[in-house]
Amino acid sequence: MSNTSPAASSVLYSEKLWPSASTWIWPIIIALTAGIAVAPVNTVLGWGVGIAMLIALVVIFLVRVPTIEVTETMVTVGRASIERQFIGEVVGYRGDEAFKQRGQKLHGLAYMLLRGWLDGVVKMEVTDERDTTPYWLTSTRRPEELAAALGGVMYEFTEEGKAEAVAEEESAQDSED
Numbered sequence: 175m176s177n178t179s180p181a182a183s184s185v186l187y188s189e190k191l192w193p194s195a196s197t198w199i200w201p202i203i204i205a206l207t208a209g210i211a212v213a214p215v216n217t218v219l220g221w222g223v224g225i226a227m228l229i230a231l232v233v234i235f236l237v238r239v240p241t242i243e244v245t246e247t248m249v250t251v252g253r254a255s256i257e258r259q260f261i262g263e264v265v266g267y268r269g270d271e272a273f274k275q276r277g278q279k280l281h282g283l284a285y286m287l288l289r290g291w292l293d294g295v296v297k298m299e300v301t302d303e304r305d306t307t308p309y310w311l312t313s314t315r316r317p318e319e320l321a322a323a324l325g326g327v328m329y330e331f332t333e334e335g336k337a338e339a340v341a342e343e344e345s346a347q348d349s350e351d
Contacts, residue, residue, distance in 0.1 A: 187244040187323035189314060193235055194291035201231035240287055242312060244323045249298065251312045252287040262299035264326025266317030269293065271329050271338075281308050289313040296320045 209224020240252040249256050267275050272295045276288055285307050288295070294317035298310040314320050318328055329335040 184246045185243060186246065187242070187320055189242045189316060189320070191240050191242070191287075191289050191292065191313060191315075193239070193289075197291055198235075201228055201235060204231060242287075242314060242320065244320070249310075249324065251285070251310055254285055254287075254310075256300065256302075256310070258324075260300055260302040260305070261324060262301040264296065264298050264321050264324040265332060266294065266296045266314075266321035266326065266328045268317060268328070271335070272317075275311060280311070283307055285310045287312040296324075296326070298324060298326075 205224045205228035208227040209220045211220075212223045213220030241250065242252075243250045244258075247258055249258055249261055272293055275295050275297060280286075283306055285300075288311065292313040292315055294314050296312055296314055296317050298312075300307050300309055312320075321327060330339065
């Protein structure tokens, strides 16, 4: 007998954005710094402060891990949710184009859930005329799967992506000549 609820069975995509291995160095460095700062006053207290700080930071890192979830009716990215009916064009990006989306092509009113240790991003257009947010941009380890779950495509399969690939190929041939 299954204990899954109807809501749980309608999940089309789910991902937790866990910190990368290199990110975990920061709680260690901060805890060491706190312990060393207190150690001249009292060595035992310094050790205690360092260990307490490390435990607190690890708990904060684990509790604040954002989730991306797509169901048949809702899209949830971190703490924000939107009904699927208000999601328009969806495009996934990797590499240089993802870097551009997070930087020079970024709209100031966009909702963002970005993680520096993740290369892929997905851009979801917001079509609700009452919402001033033009789109959502979220980091993801699997932009192909997230874009597909929302009925979108990867950038290289869009007209703009194909045109850019042709232009890059032509410029590469021109530089060889």
